[in-house]
Structures are given as C-alpha cells and as structure tokens.
Amino acid sequence: DTAVSQTPKYLVTQMGNDKSIKCEQNLGHDTMYWYKQDSKKFLKIMFSYNNKELIINETVPNRFSPKSPDKAHLNLHINSLELGDSAVYFCASSPGTTGARAEAFFGQGTRLTVV
Amino acid sequence: AQSVTQLGSHVSVSEGALVLLRCNYSSSVPPYLFWYVQYPNQGLQLLLKYTSAATLVKGINGFEAEFKKSETSFHLTKPSAHMSDAAEYFCAVSEDTNAGKSTFGDGTTLTVKP
Numbered sequence: 083d084t085a086v087s088q089t090p091k092y093l094v095t096q097m098g099n100d101k102s103i104k105c106e107q108n109l110g111h112d113t114m115y116w117y118k119q120d121s122k123k124f125l126k127i128m129f130s131y132n133n134k135e136l137i138i139n140e141t142v143p144n145r146f147s148p149k150s151p152d153k154a155h156l157n158l159h160i161n162s163l164e165l166g167d168s169a170v171y172f173c174a175s176s177p178g179t180t181g182a183r184a185e186a187f188f189g190q191g192t193r194l195t196v197v
Numbered sequence: 198a199q200s201v202t203q204l205g206s207h208v209s210v211s212e213g214a215l216v217l218l219r220c221n222y223s224s225s226v227p228p229y230l231f232w233y234v235q236y237p238n239q240g241l242q243l244l245l246k247y248t249s250a251a252t253l254v255k256g257i258n259g260f261e262a263e264f265k266k267s268e269t270s271f272h273l274t275k276p277s278a279h280m281s282d283a284a285e286y287f288c289a290v291s292e293d294t295n296a297g298k299s300t301f302g303d304g305t306t307l308t309v310k311p
Contacts, residue, residue: 086240115297123285123304125241130297138297172240176296185231186296188240 085109088173088189095163096197103158103192105173113137114156115186116148117172125172131156163196170194199224201290203302211310216260216275218305220288223269228290230271231299232262235285244286247271258282283309 088105095101107114115138116128130138134150145161156173170193174186204219222228229248233241245256252264262273271288285306291299 113295113297123235125287125301125304127297127299130295132295137295174240174296185243185246186241186299188233188242190240191238 086173086175086187086189088171088192090192091190092193092195094195094197097163097165099163100159100161101163101194102160103171103173103194105156105158105189107154107173107175107187109175109177109187111175111177111187112153113176114150114153115174115176116156116158117174117188119170119172119191121169128171129156129158160194163194165196168194168196199228199290199292199300201288201300201302203286203288203305205305206303207306207308209308209310210278212280213277216273216278216282216307218273218286218288218307220262220271220273220302221269222271222288222290224290224292226292228292229294229299230262230264231289231291232256232260232271232273233287233289233301234258235287235304237284241287244273278307278309280309280311283307 086107113132115130129148131150147159150156170191173189200223202221231246232244235241245254247264255261288302289299
C-alpha cells in the first residue's frame with residue numbers, strides 16, 4: 083500500500099504548456115508539502131499545507147499554484163512551463179506541526195522535463 | 198537561522214568497511230536533526246531522527262548517528278557497508294516541528310565497491 087503517491091511519474095512537455103501533478107497520501111497526516119529537486123539533487127521546499135490551509139509558500143513563481151481539495155490531496159499546477167522548471171518534484175506529508183514529528187514521508191517523485 | 202553542511206559530496210567505501218557520512222549543523226535553538234536516504238529514481242526515506250532524547254540514535258538498515266552539541270555535528274555511521282547501501286544521503290535540520298521548515302544538506306553520494 084503506497085503511503086504517498088504522486089502521478090505521473092514522468093512528464094515531458096513543451097515550453098508554454100500547463101500541466102498538473104497529483105498527490106495523495108493515505109497516512110492520515112495533516113500536513114503536506116511540495117519539494118523541488120534540481121539536477122544537482124538540491125532539495126528545496128516550495129509549499130506546505132496543513133489541513134488544506136497554506137502555511138508555507140517559499141519564493142516560487144506564481145506560475146506554480148498548489149491546490150488542496152482535502153487534507154489527503156495536494157496537487158501542483160504549473161502554468162506556462164519554462165525550461166528551468168525541469169526538475170524532480172516530490173510530494174511529502176508529515177503527521178502534523180506539533181510535537182517531535184517533523185519528519186516527512188516522501189512520494190516517488192515526478193520527473194518533469196520541459197523541451 | 199538554521200543551516201546544514203554535509204562534508205564530502207561523494208564517499209566511496211569497500212563492502213564490509215565502515216561508513217561515515219559527515220553532517221554539521223547550525224541552529225539558534227535546540228534542533229531536530231534527520232538523515233534521509235534516496236535510492237535511484239525514488240523519493241527520500243527517513244533513516245533516523247534526533248529529537249532531543251538520546252544522543253545516539255539508531256535507525257533502519259543498521260545505521261546510527263550521534264548528536265554532539267559541542268561539535269554541532271550529527272554524523273551518520275554504519276559498521277559494515279553493503280552493496281545495497283549505495284544511494285544519496287541527506288542530512289536535514291529543523292528548528293520547527295513543521296517538516297517543511299527543514300533545511301536539507303546538499304547530499305552525499307555513497308558508493309560501495311565490491
């Protein structure tokens with residue numbers, strides 16, 4: 083049973099297109115995240131949602147818009163894709179934001195290639 | 198402000214040898230510290246975490262790490278490397294219980310030679 087699942091696993095698209103990546107977690111966690119990992123494997127937080135509410139929004143172009151229909155889902159929509167958006171995007175979740183529960187559970191990643 | 202430095206972007210060991218991956222952190226408050234492992238084409242998986250309990254933390258797959266406040270270090274070790282340990286390893290620090298506020302190191306690629 084996959085804990086954090088994201089689709090698609092691979093996404094190849096042309097510049098200027100709009101695309102979405104979906105994420106679902108079945109762990110019952112309250113908090114979900116989107117991370118970006120670049121070609122040098124640097125990992126950076128993009129967004130964090132707690133119970134469908136945006137709580138972290140790092141310096142990310144407004145072409146990126148997360149949407150959380152419920153606390154088990156956090157989708158990422160990207161408008162007007164650019165070459166520099168090529169990366170691996172990871173969805174993650176964590177039990178909450180209180181107590182010593184700060185570890186994240188990651189999905190398998192979506193490798194986005196913009197051509 | 199928090200930060201983490203992983204010393205050595207690439208570490209190569211022979212199978213059966215000691216694995217030592219170095220991590221130093223900076224934090225203005227007692228931190229939470231983590232080691233994650235990333236196998237090829239997969240997401241990150243938590244190996245172990247320090248949350249102000251025991252300073253020697255044991256994780257999965259035979260890994261452990263020791264929190265040394267005086268050295269601001271949280272090095273990861275394993276007594277005997279297996280071929281299956283070859284992966285990317287990330288150290289992370291957080292001053293907050295929100296995982297999204299963790300700062301990740303640049304990663305260390307571990308290669309295990311037969």
